[in-house]
Amino acid sequence: MRRFRKTLATAVLTALLVGSTAGMASASSQSAPSGPLPGTAAWLADDSLGKELPDPATATPSEVAAFFADLTGTQQRRLVEDHPTVVGNLDGAPVHLRYAANAPAGDRVLAYDPRGRGLIAKVVGDLENATHVSVIVPGSDVDIATFDGTAQRAADLQAEAGDDTAVIAWAGYTTPSGIGLDLATGRLAEAGADRLTRFTDGLDAVGLPDPALFCHSYGSVVCGLAAADTDASDIVVMGSPGMRADDVTALGTEAHIWAAKSPDDWIDRVPHVEVLGLGHGADPTSPGFGATVLPADDVPAHDAYFAPGTSTLTAFAAIADGDLG
Incomplete structure (x- = not known):
């Protein structure tokens, strides 16, 4: 029965992310910038x-x-x-x-690569003098052209956390575009994890505090793969399809792992499995995963975890400012 359920879940995942977009999967396949x-x-x-x-x-x-x-x-x-x-x-x-x-x-841009769809990292707050640093890692369909939403989430988090916290909106990896195999596999997340690791190493090299990572949707796959190699103090995932790990221990990090999922988030319809390279594994909000689960009942949608007035933004700000541990 357990094998049957796993097979069925895989079939549903494939239908959701691949089968219903025949011909679109290859069209939406993305390539990260390569070469110097x-x-x-x-x-x-x-x-x-x-x-x-x-x-x-x-x-x-x-x-x-x-x-x-x-x-x-x-x-x-x-x-x-x-x-x-x-x-x-x-x-x-x-x-x-x-x-x-x-x-x-633009103002306070920490990285800018115009190749392809473009990569960018932008700072909200006084990064050079910050007591606390946070990095927002977005999910799919984010690039230079659609970066404003991620930048706004960084502004909302920084405003809630206070002046001693700097927040970096980091669209520093090539995200999946549309629905297709890129969204269902870890290929782009693996490349993104390498870039995120190097980025956080760069923050450490210039003497900045260990960052808290806030990872949304497919960005949580990136953070899961990067977890063992970053010096993050906290890793917060929301609307996560999985972190490519069975539980917190498998992430190989000493960072505090937090997870949030709204009951109104469509991500709940995606099976939390990983079979033959498809899917991203266990639900980080499940009891057996071991993350600290944050309340998210008032979050109205998949993209609303940073919305002002939500319980999640309040909790995120406390984590970012070191007040919730």
Whole structure:
């Protein structure tokens, strides 16, 4: 009977995410930007400082931070002027230099990659002097063109948490677009987890506090895969299809795991299974998973967990500000 239920759940999952979109799955398949950022060749060829510049593809964020710490202010500013695309996306570079490099893309932009659908990270609050840092990791259908919603969630969280908390809206990975195989598999989440790990390493390299990760929908798959390799203090998932783990222990992290799911969230219709690469595993709000479950009865929809006035936003702000542990 148990095997039958698992098979049935898999069939339902496939029908929901693949079968009903025949021909659409391949059309919506996404590719993450690959290869070096524009300007990388000129950066690597620059010998004006009398030393090699760190290779963006191989240097660790801590190595990048050490490199910039050895430069004068004038040398740092010249690199921003000559190589803005590289400096603006270089994890481990000082925050104020990344802001300056990305200034054409907007205020407090911490990363900006215009290739493909585009990747962006934007800060709400005073990141350089923050006592607490949070990162919002969005789910599917988020890119530069649709980033405003994620940025607004960051603004709402920061306003609720207070001035000593900075919140980063991080659309720093290629998300699934539409309904199809990308949404049902972990391919894009695996690439996103690598990028999220490097991003949080970059925050650590410049001396910022361990972040709290707020992971929505498919973003919770990304956070589940990244959990063991980040230094996050808390990982909060909401509207999650699963974290590619059977329980909290399997995540391999010391971070406090929190989970929320509204009774009005359509994600409840997606079976929580992982078979033959389809599906994302156990429901993080289930009793056996081991996460601390947050109340979400007043959340009206899948995309409303950060809505002002909801119990979830209140709880998220307390977690972000270190008041709920």
